[in-house]
Structure formats: structure tokens, C-alpha cells
Amino acid sequence: MRRISTRIRKNTQIVPLLILVFLFxxxxxxxxxxxxxxxxxxxxxxxxxxxxxxxxxNGDENGQEExxxxxxxxxxxxxxxxxxxxxxxxxxLPIAPKITGQLRVWEERPFVFVQExxxxxxxxxxxxxxxxxxxxxxxxxxxxxLIYHTHTSEMYLGRAVAANQSAQAHYTFRNLADPTITGxxxxxxxxxxxxxxxxxxxxxxxxxxxxxxxxxxxxxxEKTVREILSKRQDFQMVIDLHRDAGVPTPSIMINGRSxxxxxxxxxxxxxxxxxHPNFQENLNFATKVKNICDEMYPGLMRPLxxxxxxxxxxxxxxxxxxVEIGSVENTLEEALLAAELLANVLARxxxx
Numbered sequence: 001m002r003r004i005s006t007r008i009r010k011n012t013q014i015v016p017l018l019i020l021v022f023l024f025x026x027x028x029x030x031x032x033x034x035x036x037x038x039x040x041x042x043x044x045x046x047x048x049x050x051x052x053x054x055x056x057x058n059g060d061e062n063g064q065e066e067x068x069x070x071x072x073x074x075x076x077x078x079x080x081x082x083x084x085x086x087x088x089x090x091x092x093l094p095i096a097p098k099i100t101g102q103l104r105v106w107e108e109r110p111f112v113f114v115q116e117x118x119x120x121x122x123x124x125x126x127x128x129x130x131x132x133x134x135x136x137x138x139x140x141x142x143x144x145x146l147i148y149h150t151h152t153s154e155m156y157l158g159r160a161v162a163a164n165q166s167a168q169a170h171y172t173f174r175n176l177a178d179p180t181i182t183g184x185x186x187x188x189x190x191x192x193x194x195x196x197x198x199x200x201x202x203x204x205x206x207x208x209x210x211x212x213x214x215x216x217x218x219x220x221x222e223k224t225v226r227e228i229l230s231k232r233q234d235f236q237m238v239i240d241l242h243r244d245a246g247v248p249t250p251s252i253m254i255n256g257r258s259x260x261x262x263x264x265x266x267x268x269x270x271x272x273x274x275x276h277p278n279f280q281e282n283l284n285f286a287t288k289v290k291n292i293c294d295e296m297y298p299g300l301m302r303p304l305x306x307x308x309x310x311x312x313x314x315x316x317x318x319x320x321x322x323v324e325i326g327s328v329e330n331t332l333e334e335a336l337l338a339a340e341l342l343a344n345v346l347a348r349x350x351x352x
Contacts (some may be wrong), residue, residue: 022048023136045207079325103179104206106189111197111340132141144236144350145195146228147188150313151214152220154243156183160329162247167246169328173208187325187335194343200350203228203235222313229316236350237285238320240312247327251334252299259341260326260334264290267310267322281318289321293345300341 066177153170161169171182185206192204205228209220225238244263264286268274286304293301314320326335
């Protein structure tokens with residue numbers, strides 16, 4: 001009789017626990033359905049609150065987001081991509097994802113740097129007792145500029161893309177070791193090479209940040225930048241290099257050459273509960289770059305964009321800025337020319 005009563009007590013203790021587990025499971029599925037599946041309810045407030053709690057982005061350059069799914073949710077919570085075994089391998093062997101840079105075969109493009117492209121001051125960084133020529137490569141100093149890509153997937157198509165077809169302008173990476181070089185990555189490489197040739201040390205970080213979804217891009221790139229800056233504190237500038245979309249006048253003719261226009265974007269986070277107390281330093285620096293570019297290449301740079309409802313990881317460095325070089329409507333060649341002219345501008349901005 002005593003044994004029977006003991007079993008009954010044990011079973012009565014298990015039942016409430018099972019009920020709680022069942023209720024948690026039901027609430028989780030219900031919440032997932034309400035937030036992420038199509039329905040008749042307006043989920044904008046709930047999704048906004050979720051983005052504040054989870055390190056997700058505000059969407060792509062068209063203000064659109066990829067549909068949320070279980071894969072993205074699990075990645076945001078655990079950093080494990082259900083469709084990419086490399087994320088699991090990377091957790092065990094942290095060196096694994098770093099092989100991606102060695103797998104890419106870069107096309108080293110010749111510089112243009114023709115003097116007739118400049119308006120006003122000589123665009124070339126003055127060198128003591130030497131004349132600059134495109135073939136001459138100056139030994140760069142220690143790295144001064146960090147270049148990375150939050151939206152590593154962005155491509156240049158040379159044509160407009162409908163708002164509901166923005167995914168066409170993004171390459172879909174297979175995994176973290178995908179060796180594909182996208183348009184924005186090629187422009188970042190060219191900008192890095194141009195800066196190094198002018199004696200400005202540049203580091204080009206090509207880690208993929210758009211997996212498993214573009215919604216995870218900014219949280220991924222924040223981890224990358226934090227890691228790099230923890231090892232080096234002497235960068236003078238941090239560039240998150242993108243390309244834009246839906247620009248009415250995406251290019252400008254400079255002495256017979258079509259060059260992609262660009263824009264600087266600064267987030268102040270004034271309208272969202274994210275700490276960014278020193279945004280004014282970023283804004284002042286971006287304004288300085290814009291003013292010098294206007295002197296050297298009038299019309300090349302579009303008006304400075306200030307976003308009060310975003311931070312764009314710019315709280316990590318006082319001279320951090322988004323640079324949108326060209327748009328999806330530009331060709332890659334136009335964007336490469338713009339990168340060279342930006343290198344000339346930065347040669348006037350950055351200290352020796």
C-alpha cells in the first residue's frame with residue numbers, strides 16, 4: 001500500500017510539469033505562427049519589439065525584409081544555421097570559417113586614376129619628391145582603414161529592379177565558405193588596393209554576413225567588427241561598404257567617363273532605445289568627407305543621409321560610416337571608378 005501511495009505522489013508531481021511543458025510548446029508555436037506566418041493581423045509592433053530584443057536588422061536597402069522563419073530565429077538565438085554545417089564546425093573549430101578568404105580568386109583590376117577625372121585640387125596624395133603614376137605602388141603604413149560589408153550579397157546589375165523583386169539584386173551564398181565574389185566585394189577589394197597604392201593601409205574583410213538571412217546581417221557584422229577592433233585599435237576609419245538601389249540619378253559623367261555616384265549614411269539611433277551617445281563624432285567625420293569630395297568631384301556624392309531610427313554598428317568606432325558606392329542600376333565598372341575617386345578623397349581626409 002505504501003508503494004502505491006508513493007507512486008501516486010510521484011505521478012501527481014510529474015503531471016503539473018508535463019502540463020507546463022505542453023503549454024509552453026503551444027504558446028511557442030502560437031507565437032511563431034502569429035509573428036512569422038501570413039495572417040490578417042498587423043504584426044508591425046510585435047516585430048519591432050522583437051527586433052529590439054534580438055540582434056536583427058531593419059531590412060535591406062529597399063526597406064524590405066526577408067520573411068522570418070525558424071532558421072533565422074534559431075540562428076539569432078544560437079548562431080547555428082540549420083542549413084550550414086560550417087556554423088556548427090565553426091563553434092567547435094573557430095578557425096574554420098576563416099578559410100573563405102583563401103578560396104576566393106580575385107581579379108586584380110588596373111587602376112585608372114587619370115588626372116583629367118579631377119576637378120579642382122590634384123586628387124593624388126602628395127608624395128615627398130616623387131610623382132605619382134598608376135604603376136607605382138607606395139608602401140602602405142600600418143592599417144588605417146577597415147572595409148567590410150554588412151550586406152555581402154549585393155550585386156551591380158546595370159538596370160533597375162522592381163521593389164518586389166529586390167532579391168534578384170542579391171547573390172544567395174551557399175554557406176560561409178562560398179568563394180563567390182559579389183559586386184560589392186569586388187568594389188571593396190578595389191578600394192582597398194587603391195588606398196594601399198596611395199600609402200594608406202587598408203584591411204578588406206570579406207566575411208559573409210548575409211547568412212542565414214539578410215535579417216541577420218547587422219548582428220553578424222557587429223561581431224566581425226568587434227573582433228577586429230579588439231585586436232587593433234589604431235584604425236582611423238571604418239567603412240561599411242554597400243551599394244544602393246532605386247536611385248533616380250545613379251551615375252555622373254566626369255570628363256567623358258560614367259562614374260557611379262555615392263552617398264554617406266550615418267545612424268544616430270535618436271528614435272530607438274539603442275545606445276549611441278557619440279553619434280555626433282561619426283556625423284562630423286562624414287560631413288568632412290562629403291565636403292572634401294564636393295570640392296574635388298562636384299556631384300559625385302549625393303547629399304548626406306542621417307537615419308535617426310538606426311545605428312548601423314557605428315557606435316563601435318567614432319569614424320565609422322556607411323558608404324553606398326553606386327546603386328543596383330550601375331555597372332560594376334562605374335562602381336570601380338567611384339571607388340578609385342573615393343580613395344583620392346580619403347587621401348585628403350586621413351592624417352599621415
